[in-house]
Amino acid sequence: MIIVHKYGGSSVATTKKIVDIAKYLGSVKGAGNDVVVVVSAMGKTTDALIKLAHEITNDPSKREMDRLMSTGEQQTIALLSIALQSLGYDAISLTGVQAGIKTIGHHTKNTIESIDSDIIKKHLSEGKIVIVAGFQGVNRNGDVTTLGRGGSDTSAVALAAALGGKCEIYTDVDGIYSIDPRIYPNAKKMERISYEEMMELAFLGAGVMEPRAVELGGKYGVEIYVGKSLGEKNGTIITSKEKVMEKKLITGISINENILMVNIENIPTYAKNVYEIFKIAEEFGVSIGIISQNDVTSENGSIAFTAAKTDEAGLEKAIVKLKDKLKGIEVVVNKDVSKVSLVGIGMVSNIGIASRTFKVLSENDISFHQVSTSEISFSLVVDTNKAKEVAREYAKNGYNLYLASRQSEDLKDLANDIKIRSNVEVVLKEFDITKFETHSDFYNSLEPKPLGVIVAAGY
Ligand code: ADP
Numbered sequence: 001m002i003i004v005h006k007y008g009g010s011s012v013a014t015t016k017k018i019v020d021i022a023k024y025l026g027s028v029k030g031a032g033n034d035v036v037v038v039v040s041a042m043g044k045t046t047d048a049l050i051k052l053a054h055e056i057t058n059d060p061s062k063r064e065m066d067r068l069m070s071t072g073e074q075q076t077i078a079l080l081s082i083a084l085q086s087l088g089y090d091a092i093s094l095t096g097v098q099a100g101i102k103t104i105g106h107h108t109k110n111t112i113e114s115i116d117s118d119i120i121k122k123h124l125s126e127g128k129i130v131i132v133a134g135f136q137g138v139n140r141n142g143d144v145t146t147l148g149r150g151g152s153d154t155s156a157v158a159l160a161a162a163l164g165g166k167c168e169i170y171t172d173v174d175g176i177y178s179i180d181p182r183i184y185p186n187a188k189k190m191e192r193i194s195y196e197e198m199m200e201l202a203f204l205g206a207g208v209m210e211p212r213a214v215e216l217g218g219k220y221g222v223e224i225y226v227g228k229s230l231g232e233k234n235g236t237i238i239t240s241k242e243k244v245m246e247k248k249l250i251t252g253i254s255i256n257e258n259i260l261m262v263n264i265e266n267i268p269t270y271a272k273n274v275y276e277i278f279k280i281a282e283e284f285g286v287s288i289g290i291i292s293q294n295d296v297t298s299e300n301g302s303i304a305f306t307a308a309k310t311d312e313a314g315l316e317k318a319i320v321k322l323k324d325k326l327k328g329i330e331v332v333v334n335k336d337v338s339k340v341s342l343v344g345i346g347m348v349s350n351i352g353i354a355s356r357t358f359k360v361l362s363e364n365d366i367s368f369h370q371v372s373t374s375e376i377s378f379s380l381v382v383d384t385n386k387a388k389e390v391a392r393e394y395a396k397n398g399y400n401l402y403l404a405s406r407q408s409e410d411l412k413d414l415a416n417d418i419k420i421r422s423n424v425e426v427v428l429k430e431f432d433i434t435k436f437e438t439h440s441d442f443y444n445s446l447e448p449k450p451l452g453v454i455v456a457a458g459y
């Protein structure tokens with residue numbers, strides 16, 4: 001069996017940690033497995049490298065940034081290989097290029113196009129432990145590239161897919177929680193989570209997994225184990241939704257602090273020029289998040305959108321060009337905003353989610369800038385200094401959902417299932433449903449108001 005392990009920055013922050021990992025890898029290899037290891041840069045090395053470049057200019061060339069950032073992972077692969085060899089194991093370190101990881105796209109945001117896995121397989125067949133630098137690859141010009149922050153997760157899952165192996169991600173948290181345990185210590189750890197929900201949580205800001213890694217896992221059917229302790233398997237498995245449970249409620253809450261909000265007012269001939277705005281944003285590589293607008297009918301309209309904070313340099317250039325093209329527009333950029341999102345399959349279609357969500361804001365006197373929903377998420381843009389408070393309030397209230405069904409037996413099973421799999425406290429209450437004409441009547445009768453009501457089929 002081929003097993004791909006991935007160790008993140010904090011897990012390889014010191015040489016002592018690297019030696020401990022080497023000992024553990026030796027035991028995994030000793031148990032008869034072929035072992036491939038993907039590692040990140042040590043500790044906060046990537047941040048430090050970025051800071052160095054920004055000491056020179058705030059808009060360094062992206063090609064050179066890839067070159068610079070890729071050096072972090074190269075230190076770790078060499079050190080881990082040295083640690084393994086010093087323990088008597090046969091090991092070899094490979095950069096992204098050497099491991100055959102081919103990428104396409106823009107520098108600093110590349111995606112993996114293909115992996116020539118023969119090189120790794122050859123080393124494995126010779127009995128070696130193969131250590132691969134995460135986060136990096138090579139493009140068609142032969143330039144070194146990186147996969148975006150947190151990209152070592154993607155390297156690991158892609159390698160597991162290419163090699164037909166298992167994937168285990170080791171990090172500084174012992175699994176995936178309903179909300180970042182650093183923000184809400186009472187968060188519950190999940191035994192399993194579906195690719196869809198983890199992807200949504202990750203896209204919306206849960207930093208524990210890189211979203212594209214989860215997407216690849218789903219696409220190629222690679223189950224991803226996420227955990228902390230070496231040896232014990234008490235983390236979370238990211239897998240297909242059939243293997244999780246169908247009637248999952250709110251899965252989690254995430255915060256994305258990597259956003260800023262742009263407000264553009266006084267846009268002449270609105271409909272025509274809105275296109276111009278987003279065309280110019282694209283030209284400068286600015287990723288757009290939530291878009292909202294107020295008045296569409298007036299000649300001079302306004303629009304607001306969120307963008308990634310990491311695209312700030314591109315955004316500044318886009319604004320200069322925009323002001324030049326559309327005379328008289330006013331642009332305000334607010335950098336002190338964050339997005340708080342609730343994620344769970346089927347939540348938006350349920351009664352009361354919106355009302356409960358806004359109630360939490362109103363009770364805590366928190367104003368919001370933007371709101372957006374998808375089938376399985378509900379996101380709010382709020383001031384950054386309020387984001388954690390909002391997330392905590394939701395964490396306190398978020399699991400207060402009602403399940404309704406005619407068949408109390410169904411509910412007992414469902415409640416039990418939820419309790420076991422999600423670690424969520426479930427209280428069963430009986431209602432005389434003949435008293436309620438509609439779902440809303442039922443919802444309105446509940447006090448305190450739950451986040452929503454899930455109606456089981458047949459009700
Ligand atoms: P690594 O360096 O190993 O890649 P990261 O810092 O990228 O580690 O991810 C781990 C961190 O993700 C944890 O320390 C935790 O604070 C954070 N995190 C955010 N959301 C969640 C969540 N829902 N469950 C667990 N951890 C989370």
Ligand code: ASP
Pocket residue numbers: 008009040041046047072134135148149150151152153
């Ligand atoms: N070292 C890179 C980063 O900090 C990649 C990673 O750790 O996954 O973003």
Ligand code: MG
Pocket residue numbers: 008150153207208209210
């Ligand atoms: Mg990470």
